[in-house]
Amino acid sequence: MSVHEAAIHWQHAPHTTEPNTYSRNHCVSLSGNQEVKVSASVEFKGDANCADPEQMLISAVSSCHMLFFLAIAEMQGFQVASYQDDPKGYLERSDKKGMAITRIELSPRITFDGDKVPDQKAIDNIHSKAHNNCFIRNSVTAEVTINAV
Template sequence: MAFKHLFKAKLGWDSTPIRYQKSHQIAIEGKENLNVSAAKAFKGDPALLNPEDLMLSAVVSCHMMSYLYVCSQNGIEVISYQDNAEADLEVLHDGSGRITAIRLYPKVVIRQIDKMEEAMHLHKKANELCFIANSCNFPIFHFPSCEVV
């Protein structure tokens, strides 16, 4: 049996007489508003988040949470988790485009030396469980590393 959850976001934007501004706000009830713009390459405000930042952030965040979940299910104590993720955006001549790939570089520190190999392999399981990864139509590559303290 599948459980369904509804998420809502309210977007607000107003035009200016000079030209269309790319900056806008997204409100999610009970949370701080997000100030968003287009990426700098698309004449947006480089100081603000953009949809591409948010897509990459959603993937890297969801993978980490899924990974921590599968580690806890397998008795692996994760001490720290860091990632320097990257996304490739391809823009075509007609102005359309899409993210073509995301690369995750999770660096995990665990406590048990005998669980190191399993900790490395659990990134695959985490990707299979990740809600966001399961919603993407592009490949997500994983280049994990693991250390023991």
């Protein structure tokens, strides 16, 4: 077991364009002294210059999948040269909970180096294992699909 922590700080301030409401901007502090500027999504009066919680959720799923993919590929003797993804999350009405991220689509693009290069079947197998082992994916109710390029 491990414990993961973050700190959230919000201070009342006026909204920059709507005087009758408050700013949604806040800061998330992570270990290693990283600070992430966060706000609501633009559709919910947030700041487009900040990350929003939905983006952070889909990037966490994508990052987790990638880290498992890299580890499994390495264990199987494959050298990954680069890994890129542009995950998409769909905020939709849910029958059970109101609005929710119901679907997350990963679109990884991976290149390999070295003498041992996997065929498509091996790549699909690595994705399947990464998908099944990803801690974050296992923690969310959204359907997560992998559309490997």
